Amino acid sequence: MRVVATVTLSPATQGTTVTWxxxxxxxxxxxxxxxxxxxxxxxxxxxxxxxxxxxAIAEK
Known part of the structure; x- marks a missing residue:
């Protein structure tokens, strides 16, 4: 089995929208x-x- 995970970060009004x-x-x-x-x-x-x-990483 092959798995590909994609994380997309998009700016939002209050923070960031994360799509996994x-x-x-x-x-x-x-x-x-x-x-x-x-x-x-x-x-x-x-x-x-x-x-x-x-x-935690994003807030550093």
């Missing part, structure tokens, strides 16, 4: 199993920690 996209190529079995897994549970913590880290 993930694109991947998956084998057939992964596509079949995908609906049975809660993606927020799987990567939600990493996403939240990534935003905390990004905020």
């Amino acid at each position: 996209a993930m694109d991947r190529t998956s084998p057939l079995i992964a596509k079949i199993m995908r609906p049975f897994f809660d993606k927020d549970t799987m990567i939600g913590g990493d996403f939240a920690q990534g935003l905390v880290n990004l905020k």
